[in-house]
Amino acid sequence: MLYLIGLGLSDEKDVTVRGLEAIKKSERVYLEAYTSILGVGKERLEAFYEKEIIVADRDMVETESDAILERANEVDVSFLVVGDPFGATTHSDLLLRAEALSIPYVVIHNASVMNAVGAVGLALYNYGQTISIPYFTESWRPDSWLDRIRENLSLDLHTLCLLDIKVKEQSIENLARGRKIYEPPRFMSVPTAIEQLLSLLPPPLPRKDDETSTLSDPTTTDSSPFTAPSPSNWLDPSRTLCISLSRIGDPSQTFVSGTLEELSHLDEDAFGGPLHSLVIVGKRFHALERDFARRWAVDKENWDRVAKEVYGVRD
Amino acid sequence: MLYLIGLGLSDEKDVTVRGLEAIKKSERVYLEAYTSILGVGKERLEAFYEKEIIVADRDMVETESDAILERANEVDVSFLVVGDPFGATTHSDLLLRAEALSIPYVVIHNASVMNAVGAVGLALYNYGQTISIPYFTESWRPDSWLDRIRENLSLDLHTLCLLDIKVKEQSIENLARGRKIYEPPRFMSVPTAIEQLLSLLPPPLPRKDDETSTLSDPTTTDSSPFTAPSPSNWLDPSRTLCISLSRIGDPSQTFVSGTLEELSHLDEDAFGGPLHSLVIVGKRFHALERDFARRWAVDKENWDRVAKEVYGVRD
Numbered sequence: 001m002l003y004l005i006g007l008g009l010s011d012e013k014d015v016t017v018r019g020l021e022a023i024k025k026s027e028r029v030y031l032e033a034y035t036s037i038l039g040v041g042k043e044r045l046e047a048f049y050e051k052e053i054i055v056a057d058r059d060m061v062e063t064e065s066d067a068i069l070e071r072a073n074e075v076d077v078s079f080l081v082v083g084d085p086f087g088a089t090t091h092s093d094l095l096l097r098a099e100a101l102s103i104p105y106v107v108i109h110n111a112s113v114m115n116a117v118g119a120v121g122l123a124l125y126n127y128g129q130t131i132s133i134p135y136f137t138e139s140w141r142p143d144s145w146l147d148r149i150r151e152n153l154s155l156d157l158h159t160l161c162l163l164d165i166k167v168k169e170q171s172i173e174n175l176a177r178g179r180k181i182y183e184p185p186r187f188m189s190v191p192t193a194i195e196q197l198l199s200l201l202p203p204p205l206p207r208k209d210d211e212t213s214t215l216s217d218p219t220t221t222d223s224s225p226f227t228a229p230s231p232s233n234w235l236d237p238s239r240t241l242c243i244s245l246s247r248i249g250d251p252s253q254t255f256v257s258g259t260l261e262e263l264s265h266l267d268e269d270a271f272g273g274p275l276h277s278l279v280i281v282g283k284r285f286h287a288l289e290r291d292f293a294r295r296w297a298v299d300k301e302n303w304d305r306v307a308k309e310v311y312g313v314r315d
Numbered sequence: 316m317l318y319l320i321g322l323g324l325s326d327e328k329d330v331t332v333r334g335l336e337a338i339k340k341s342e343r344v345y346l347e348a349y350t351s352i353l354g355v356g357k358e359r360l361e362a363f364y365e366k367e368i369i370v371a372d373r374d375m376v377e378t379e380s381d382a383i384l385e386r387a388n389e390v391d392v393s394f395l396v397v398g399d400p401f402g403a404t405t406h407s408d409l410l411l412r413a414e415a416l417s418i419p420y421v422v423i424h425n426a427s428v429m430n431a432v433g434a435v436g437l438a439l440y441n442y443g444q445t446i447s448i449p450y451f452t453e454s455w456r457p458d459s460w461l462d463r464i465r466e467n468l469s470l471d472l473h474t475l476c477l478l479d480i481k482v483k484e485q486s487i488e489n490l491a492r493g494r495k496i497y498e499p500p501r502f503m504s505v506p507t508a509i510e511q512l513l514s515l516l517p518p519p520l521p522r523k524d525d526e527t528s529t530l531s532d533p534t535t536t537d538s539s540p541f542t543a544p545s546p547s548n549w550l551d552p553s554r555t556l557c558i559s560l561s562r563i564g565d566p567s568q569t570f571v572s573g574t575l576e577e578l579s580h581l582d583e584d585a586f587g588g589p590l591h592s593l594v595i596v597g598k599r600f601h602a603l604e605r606d607f608a609r610r611w612a613v614d615k616e617n618w619d620r621v622a623k624e625v626y627g628v629r630d
Contacts (some may be wrong), residue, residue: 009424013333016323016425020332086427086433092607109324109431109564110331111399111424114439117402119422124429125445129472132440155466157444249424253564292407295414 002072002098004091006084006110009249011040012048019108026078028035030068032091034058034167036082037275039250045080053080057168065097072103083112112147113248113277117160120243120255121292126284127150130160131276133193135186143200149280150234156283163276164190171225187274190256194264194278198237225269237261239310241281241303243293246272259306266298285311317387317413319406321399321425324564326355327363334423338364341393349373349482351397352500352590360395368395372483380412387418392442398427428563428592432475435558435570436607441599443467445475448508448593450501458515464595465549471598473590478503478591502589505559505571509579511594513552552576554625556596556618558608561587573613574621577598580612600626 003022008014015023031042038045046053056068056079068079085091085107098105118124129152131145145161152159166186172310174181227294237260244263246254254272256263260280290307297303307313316338323329330338338344346357353360361368371394373384383394400406400422413420433439444467446460460476467474467580481501489496552575559578561569569587571578575595605622612618622628 008331011333013336014331014424016329016331017335018326018328021328049450084433086431086436087430087439088437090433090436090604090607092436092603096603096607106566107434107564109426109434111321111426112430114433115399115402115427115430116424118399118405118429119424121401121405121407123405124402125447127445128443129470130440130442151470155444155470249422251421282524287408288411289405292405292411 001078002069002103002105003076003078003108004095004105005078005080005108006087006112007038007045007080007082008110009038009083009113009116010247011038011250012148013046014038014110014249016108016110019110019200020049022076022106022108023078023080025052025076026051027071027075028054028234029078029080030054030056031080032082034059034061036088037165037167038082039247039252039273046236061091061094061207065094066101066301067300069098069101069103072098073101084110084256087112087114092096111249113162113245113275114160114249117245117277119248119253120257120279121289122158122243122279122285126156126158126282127160128155128157128282130162132191133164133188133196135142135164135166135188136196136199141196141200146197146200149197153235153280153282158282158284159280161193161278161280163190163193163278165275188276189268189274190246190271190276190278191264191266191268193276194237194242194260197260198264200215201235235260237264239306241282241306241311243296244271245277245279247275250276255293256298257296259294259302262298262302269282281311283311285313287313287315316391316393317384317418317420318393318423319420320393320395320401320412320423320598321395321427322353322360322395323425323492324353324398324428324431325339325562326565327360329353329425329564331423331425334425335364337391337423338366338393338395341366342386342390343369344393344395345369345371346395347371347376347397351403352480352482353397354562354567354588365627376406376409380409383409384413384416384418386418387413395590399425399429402427402429414609423552425541426564428477428560428590428615429475431563432560432592434563434568435560435572435594436604437473437558437594437596437600438604439617441471441597441616443470443472443597445477447477448479448503448511450479450481450503450507451511451514456515461512461515464512468550468595468597473597473599474595476508476593476595478505478508478593480590481613497615503591504583504589505561505586505591505593506579506581506583508554508591509557509575512575512597513579516550528584550575552579554621556600556626558596558611559586560594561589561591563590563592570608570611571613572608572618574613574617577613577617596626598626602630 005019320334
């Protein structure tokens, strides 16, 4: 039997009882280690499971899946994934390959950031599509994710933004020379994510102090600032609320709430350790949610003011 | 300490090791029993935890939260929620009340249908907002959820539809007379959900066999069948793919895939036991996903044909 087991979010005790039982009886245990990380290292897992763990990088999962599946129709094999097995990537190819080899499989689910983001207090029903914000390089500045945020905001929906991680990446030079030398892991910080986001927006139009962007928009009767037609106005960093989450599910988890502008000015240390995510708040935002997230606000007065003036939140 | 603990999806062993430890050391253990159900009864949980469980219905959570929180600053109290603690409802009011009483709290996450739906093989990134389909009554046929499906489809996104459950509901007569007599629990089936959905759509326009709805739409260059302006055309049951999921995370979980029309004609037994959910597939649909879900198709040939002709899936 192949067990595809979610490990949850933080440490060795976030596995489910059912998952732990499957690991304990497995002959081989693999850990998928390229889409996310736990807050603890492989050694802590090995000590808790009393099992040796084989780390499976992207190469191994994508090109050597038959090695992972070897004899899994005779013995139990566990394939561990941080979060939920279907969170970051569906692993469909591994499961279809198992089926082609007549290997039965069982999926053991767990929390992932895709549902644990509920902890910031916004109803999960009001989230649109989740996006990933990739690291920009000098020559590569993809921006399609910005359209996804805009689509969500146009429907008044929140956006969960997952911030890039680089684990076991090679430099272009090492890649070209075929040298298996890897760069140190990198985890995108919240200020970097916001900085990249703002760098893609056109410069703001000059605006009178007493005039909001929506008032100048004759095509809509909606008061949303996000549906204004001017490309420089659809997202105003001083009038867009967001909530960052770091190490969600860990005892050290940290939330910070405020406008995009406020969060962009904070020191990286204010956000806690990686992994980081960012929620951009849409207009389906209610008084209880405002109160819940106010506890982490950079500036509580401004949080309430923007919630009222831009989001129309009433008590 | 107040522990808010997700139980996961199926049975007593889906709790995490961390969650089980918290339950074991708690003086009182409550089970929130109105937004979802496990596949096993309270007795199985009590035997496994070696703890008595107090079932907390909606009344108790909403009006007697201080009883739940009593002395939780001195002793440990566990509040158990099926799925993830923030899945169906955020429980923000309970947590804010705890904070007002200076009671510290810890959230222990788990899988919920909101992320376990990944098991049907569609990338979680390509889901839009999740909706609930409520039971219609003779006098109450809410339809705003239909707009949400349409919004998602207009962005080519999938929709997770959660089907209504009625637990501990009173009849109107018993409610009016103040009699605490409750109806037997009801769980919406997939055919009922689809029937309700189709009943809200206008009758289809007459259409030539060789003409698709989109060809007659001069306002779009997109080939999506969902953006056609005619209200009778935006969702065509014979040209819309969906995947049902039942008892997700349980050994008896059942998936069925096909067009809305195909699934509407199946017997309820084909879908397995409750709880049921339904995914309506958007156009961000890829060959590997088609292959993965084809395994559960009512009619595999038709599944592939619609994927190709309507969704534009190429090998």
